[in-house]
Amino acid sequence: xxxxxxxxxxxxxxxxxxxxxxxxxxxxxxxxxxxxxxxxxxxxxxxxxxxxxxxxxxxxxxxxxxxxxxxxxxxxxxxxxxxxxxxxxxxxxxxxxxxxxxxxxxxxxxxxxxxxxxxxxxxxxxxxxxxxxxxxxxxxxxxxxxxxxxxxxxxxxxxxxxxxxxxxxxxxxxxxxxxxxxxxxxxxxxxxxxxxxxxxxxxxxxxxxxxxxxxxxxxxxxxxxxxxxxxxxxxxxxxxxxxxxxxxxxxxxxxxxxxxxxxxxxxxxxxxxxxxxxxxxxxxxxxxxxxxxxxxxxxxxxxxxxxxxxxxxxxxxxxxxxxxxxxxxxxxxxxxxxxxxxxxxxxxxxxxxxxxxxxxxxxxxxxxxxxxxxxxxxxxxxxxxxxxxxxxxxxxxxxxxxxxxxxxxxxxxxxxxxxxxxxxxxxxxxxxxxxxxxxxxxxxxxxxxxx
Amino acid sequence: xxxxxxxxxxxxxxxxxxxxxxxxxxxxxxxxxxxxxxxxxxxxxxxxxxxxxxxxxxxxxxxxxxxxxxxxxxxxxxxxxxxxxxxxxxxxxxxxxxxxxxxxxxxxxxxxxxxxxxxxxxxxxxxxxxxxxxxxxxxxxxxxxxxxxxxxxxxxxxxxxxxxxxxxxxxxxxxxxxxxxxxxxxxxxxxxxxxxxxxxxxxxxxxxxxxxxxxxxxxxxxxxxxxxxxxxxxxxxxxxxxxxxxxxxxxxxxxxxxxxxxxxxxxxxxxxxxxxxxxxxxxxxxxxxxxxxxxxxxxxxxxxxxxxxxxxxxxxxxx
Numbered sequence: 001x002x003x004x005x006x007x008x009x010x011x012x013x014x015x016x017x018x019x020x021x022x023x024x025x026x027x028x029x030x031x032x033x034x035x036x037x038x039x040x041x042x043x044x045x046x047x048x049x050x051x052x053x054x055x056x057x058x059x060x061x062x063x064x065x066x067x068x069x070x071x072x073x074x075x076x077x078x079x080x081x082x083x084x085x086x087x088x089x090x091x092x093x094x095x096x097x098x099x100x101x102x103x104x105x106x107x108x109x110x111x112x113x114x115x116x117x118x119x120x121x122x123x124x125x126x127x128x129x130x131x132x133x134x135x136x137x138x139x140x141x142x143x144x145x146x147x148x149x150x151x152x153x154x155x156x157x158x159x160x161x162x163x164x165x166x167x168x169x170x171x172x173x174x175x176x177x178x179x180x181x182x183x184x185x186x187x188x189x190x191x192x193x194x195x196x197x198x199x200x201x202x203x204x205x206x207x208x209x210x211x212x213x214x215x216x217x218x219x220x221x222x223x224x225x226x227x228x229x230x231x232x233x234x235x236x237x238x239x240x241x242x243x244x245x246x247x248x249x250x251x252x253x254x255x256x257x258x259x260x261x262x263x264x265x266x267x268x269x270x271x272x273x274x275x276x277x278x279x280x281x282x283x284x285x286x287x288x289x290x291x292x293x294x295x296x297x298x299x300x301x302x303x304x305x306x307x308x309x310x311x312x313x314x315x316x317x318x319x320x321x322x323x324x325x326x327x328x329x330x331x332x333x334x335x336x337x338x339x340x341x342x343x344x345x346x347x348x349x350x351x352x353x354x355x356x357x358x359x360x361x362x363x364x365x366x367x368x369x370x371x372x373x374x375x376x377x378x379x380x381x382x383x384x385x386x387x388x389x390x391x392x393x394x395x396x397x398x399x400x401x402x403x404x405x406x407x408x409x410x411x412x413x414x415x416x417x418x419x420x421x422x423x424x425x426x427x428x429x430x431x432x433x434x435x436x437x438x439x440x441x442x443x444x445x446x447x448x449x450x451x
Numbered sequence: 452x453x454x455x456x457x458x459x460x461x462x463x464x465x466x467x468x469x470x471x472x473x474x475x476x477x478x479x480x481x482x483x484x485x486x487x488x489x490x491x492x493x494x495x496x497x498x499x500x501x502x503x504x505x506x507x508x509x510x511x512x513x514x515x516x517x518x519x520x521x522x523x524x525x526x527x528x529x530x531x532x533x534x535x536x537x538x539x540x541x542x543x544x545x546x547x548x549x550x551x552x553x554x555x556x557x558x559x560x561x562x563x564x565x566x567x568x569x570x571x572x573x574x575x576x577x578x579x580x581x582x583x584x585x586x587x588x589x590x591x592x593x594x595x596x597x598x599x600x601x602x603x604x605x606x607x608x609x610x611x612x613x614x615x616x617x618x619x620x621x622x623x624x625x626x627x628x629x630x631x632x633x634x635x636x637x638x639x640x641x642x643x644x645x646x647x648x649x650x651x652x653x654x655x656x657x658x659x660x661x662x663x664x665x666x667x668x669x670x671x672x673x674x675x676x677x678x679x680x681x682x683x684x685x686x687x688x689x690x691x692x693x694x695x696x697x698x699x700x701x702x703x704x705x706x707x708x709x710x711x712x713x714x715x716x717x718x719x720x721x722x723x724x725x726x727x728x729x730x731x732x733x734x735x736x737x738x739x740x741x742x743x744x745x746x747x748x749x750x751x752x753x754x755x756x757x758x759x760x761x762x763x764x765x766x767x768x769x770x
Contacts, residue, residue, distance in 0.1 A: 080731045083515050104734070108516035254622040255601035411732045422716035426624050 033331070037067040040328045043085055043092035043320075044077030052352060053363055056345040061335040068328045077315070079411075086110070091322035093329040099135035099316045100414070102144055103223045103406030107451050111143045112319040117330035118142060127339065127369040131312045131401035138222055138406055144316035145337040146366025151310040151401050152209055152278050153394055155287075158295040160186060160196070160275040168276075174302035176239050186275035187246040194247050194256045197268075200277035201240035204421035209278060209311040210236040212402045213303045218417060223407025224450055228417060228439035237431045241424055250425045262286075269294045281364060281394050288359050288387060298390035300397045312401035314366060342370035346378050359384045361391060364398070371395065408449035409442070416442040509741035514734045527741035537742065539717050540725040543628060547721065548695035550632050555691050556684065559642030564676075566643065567650045577647070581640035592704030595634040596621065606633070621705075624718035631702055631719065635695075642687050649683035650676070681765045689757055696750055699723040722746060 047058050061070065075081065077097045085092050097105070105111050118125065125133055125142060132146030154173060161168040164186050172178045179199060186198030201210065211218050216232030219225070227233060247253040260268040263286055268274035270291040278301055287294055300308035317333035319326065335341050342365045353360035362379040365371055375395055381388035407413050420438040423429040484491075509527055513520045531537045566576050583591065598605045601619035611617050620630030653676065661671050677684070698721050706715040707724060726746070730739035 079734075083731065083734075087515070105516070108514065108734070110516050251601070251619045251622045255619050258596075258600050258621065259602045409733075415728065415732070419716060426716055428624070428716075 033065045033067070036065050036327050036331045038069070038325045038328055040068050040070040040093045040325055040332055041073075041090060042070060042094045042096065042332065043073045043082060044075070044096035044315075046072050046074040046076075048072075048074055052349055053345045056348045057336050057341045060341045060344050061332055064335060065328065065331055068325075068331070070328075070332065086320070086322060092320050093323035093325055094332055095318050095320055096147065096315050097144075097318060098313065099132065099144070099146065099406075100313050100404055101410045102136055102316060102318065103138070103408050103410045104449075105318075106138050106143045106406055107408030107449055109451070110321060112321050112323070112326070112329075114142045114144070114319065114330075114333075117319065117326070117334070120327075121330055121334035123334055123338075128337075128366050129312070129368050129398055129401060131403040132314065132316070132366040135313075135403045135406055136316050136318075143406075144318035145333050146314060146316050147337055148314035149312055149364045149366040149371075149398060149401070150280050150282060150314045151312040151364070151394065151398060152206065152280055152301060153310065153390075153397065154276060154297075154299040154301055155269070155279045155283065156276040156297040156299060157269050157272065157274060158297050160272050161297075164275070168297040168299075173299060174304055174306040176304065180239075180242065182275075183243050184246045189246075189248065192248070194252050196273055196275065197247050197253065197256065198275045199243050200257065200274060201243045202278055203237075203240055203244075203425060204418045206278055206311070207233075207237060207240065207417065207421055208402075208404065209301060209309075210240045212311060213301060213309050214239075215303065215305075217402065219404055219407055219413065221405075223405040223410065223413075224446060226413065226439045226443045226446060228420070228442065229436040234432045234435050237421060237424060237435065241421075241431070244425070250427075263290060265290050267291055267294075269296060284387070284390055284394075285361050288361055288384075292359070296386060296390070298393045300393055300400075308397045308400050310397040310401045312398075312403045316366070337365075337367060339367055339370040339373065342367055343373050343378070346370075346374045350378050359387055361387060364394065368398070371398070407446060408451065409446045412445045412449070413442055416445075505740040505743055508737050509744050511737045513737040513740070515736055516734055520737075523737065527738045528745075530738060531741060531745060536717070536720065536725055537722075540720045540722040543718070543720060544696055544698065544722040546628055547632060547635075547698060548692060550629075551635050551695045552688065552691045554632065554636050555639050555642050556687055558636060559639045559687065560646050560684075562639065562643045563646030563650055566647050577644065580643045583638040584640040586638075588700035589704040591634065591638065592701040595630070595637075595701075596705055599630045599634070621715070624716060627706075627715050627718040631698075631705075634701060634705075635698070642691065645683050645687055646680060649680035653679050678766045682767055685757070685761050685765045689754060692753055692757070693750055696746065696753075697723055699727065703727070 045054065047055055058070070058072075061068075073081070073085065073092070077095065079101075082092075082095065082097075095111075102111070114123075117123070123145065128146050129149055132149055133142070136142055136144035136146060156168040156171075158168050161171075164182075166182055166185065171182055183198035186196065188194075188196035188198075208218055211230075211233045214232045214236040216227060216230040216236070218227055218230075218233055220227050241250075244250045244253045247256070256273075257268075260273060261271075262268070267287065267290055269287060270293075284298070287296065301310055303309050317336055319329040319333060323329045342363070346363055349363065350360050359381060360379055361381070362371075362374050365374070375391065379391065381391060404410070416438050420429075420434045423434050424431045508520075510522060510524060511520045512523050512526075562580060566573060566580070569576055586594075599607075599620035601607060601617065601621060601623070604620070606620065607617035618626040618629075620626050620633075657675050657679075658671055661675060666674065702719055702721055703724055706719040722742070723746070726739050726742045729735045729742065
């Protein structure tokens with residue numbers, strides 16, 4: 001399977017995010033359930049999808065608030081259908097949407113400020129990872145509660161590294177020269193034919209991670225200032241793009257990468273077609289199921305100063321300003337993201353995994369308190385030491401996460417920087433000129449979008 | 452007395468019959484209107500109404516998520532002139548149309564003529580050629596991601612076996628549009644069926660007479676076949692031009708499903724895709740409406756030119 005065919009499988013993989021848990025109930029919603037009644041329509045979420053983590057949490061809500069009749073769109077979030085839902089006679093009360101696009105909706109006044117809700121449900125925002133909270137906060141007001149927390153780490157193919165005589169545990173990942181040298185050593189060309197990629201920089205999508213590791217966020221001031229022309233961003237793009245060169249350039253690199261069976265047993269790690277790449281953490285679950293025998297080292301992405309860093313995203317729960325049942329909406333988003341609910345879902349998942357005889361790698365929530373319970377009391381990877389080490393690394397970097405702030409022109413900003421990176425990757429433009437030009441243009445767009 | 456009475460009765464009868472005739476005609480007209488009224492209502496509600504509404508929106512800064520909409524005059528149209536992505540996407544779309552329309556028509560005609568010669572297996576081949584047209588566009592896009600893979604796709608395997616160059620159809624900006632043209636030529640079935648239907652109506656006597664006069668197969672094709680099916684050719688020219696200028700689904704599925712990983716960059720940014728992005732990703736619905744009207748105007752002008760020039764080369768049997 002090529003990486004171009006991964007989208008449906010990726011969605012499925014994210015839905016089956018594993019977890020387990022224990023009884024520990026620090027943040028029980030506090031509103032009197034008897035006072036919370038009526039209908040509630042949740043957009044961007046589903047009960048019938050078969051996703052256990054979703055179903056258990058919904059069941060928890062239904063048990064806690066039996067007088068609320070909650071229904072779901074039964075599909076993931078999508079701009080076009082969300083617009084249609086808002087324009088319909090029955091607009092959504094709550095919405096499950098990506099944190100990366102939430103700024104667009106905050107700026108347009110579609111989402112309800114949650115100050116009252118947070119107070120009513122006594123939600124402690126400090127239990128959520130700061131990077132996640134930062135993505136849903138504008139001018140000190142929270143507009144959503146983080147749900148999942150998807151970060152990035154290095155995934156290193158031990159077999160390939162050892163063949164090349166490089167120690168996967170000690171390669172200095174904060175030293176870009178060392179990364180470039182390892183890439184050359186690990187890349188395998190045979191008669192002009194690329195047979196192995198040394199290091200996949202994952203461009204364009206991972207430029208924010210490279211850039212932050214070089215000390216420069218791409219977006220500043222709660223998403224209102226583009227920083228694409230920062231020399232450190234330009235340097236990050238130039239360096240990460242240069243990692244394509246030993247593989248014969250971008251086109252050869254991508255053509256080869258497109259042949260990978262990304263979600264199958266013959267994935268690039270199993271076949272030795274890739275030595276290392278930074279990757280989102282959900283992919284470990286894929287590898288654990290598809291090729292459990294792959295010898296992998298997971299290490300944190302590093303700043304050039306030698307500190308662990310990761311870039312995070314994920315979904316969040318927000319209340320639509322068109323809701324006519326704010327009490328139920330608030331109770332719902334509080335329940336769906338509370339520690340108790342996450343733990344219940346994780347426990348159910350652990351039982352299922354145990355019955356299936358599969359490793360349970362846990363579920364990475366936006367709730368630090370829930371993660372603590374899940375990973376110290378529910379997840380048991382004693383029989384899977386490599387996975388246990390990987391989970392430990394991931395947990396260590398979660399608090400070092402950075403993320404895009406909620407820009408009022410989030411979609412335009414993403415389209416702009418992706419286009420700029422693509423232009424540089426194809427050789428149509430130089431990094432400095434392209435990013436400077438893009439920065440100027442996108443700043444005007446952001447300025448126009450600020451309410 | 453009696454004669455004049457009969458004359459009056461006669462005149463009166465004629466008047467009544469005339470009235471009946473008029474009434475019948477009017478009644479038929481009313482029934483005709485009733486029968487076509489679902490279409491008329493559908494057209495007014497779902498086509499004409501939204502079109503006029505979008506024309507109004509094209510002069511506003513309409514954002515579906517913002518309650519206030521302001522009249523901005525021709526600002527959206529001015530912005531289009533300055534927007535480099537409008538130029539890029541328009542060029543991509545016109546490039547595609549220039550190659551796709553003649554390609555579809557030539558290949559469609561060749562295949563239709565071959566099908567016209569096939570005897571018993573004609574039904575099977577007709578089905579086989581038409582099958583791509585009933586395949587969902589997203590599935591076609593996904594299928595061609597496999598076929599056009601630069602490393603081990605079937606297309607490059609075949610080219611490689613023939614000793615020909617094997618370009619990167621999906622990742623090299625220079626070959627992305629040719630790859631898309633190749634994909635769309637696969638769905639040539641509807642054009643084939645139209646030509647085949649036209650070919651099957653041609654009188655055999657014309658060819659017999661031409662053969663007796665010593666006309667070669669090429670002369671027969673040029674002087675009999677093409678003029679006789681020129682109506683069908685004209686029809687496919689119009690519909691294929693419009694469809695090419697509105698290309699969206701297959702390319703969006705191939706290159707824009709997951710925006711961040713879109714390696715195609717601007718090479719696959721077709722006009723309707725950019726319009727869609729403005730409408731539903733950036734919520735610039737006013738600007739997107741202006742873009743839609745520009746496309747409508749372009750299609751209108753091209754179609755007008757095609758219709759005007761058709762008088763010189765399209766032959767209708769009844770004329």
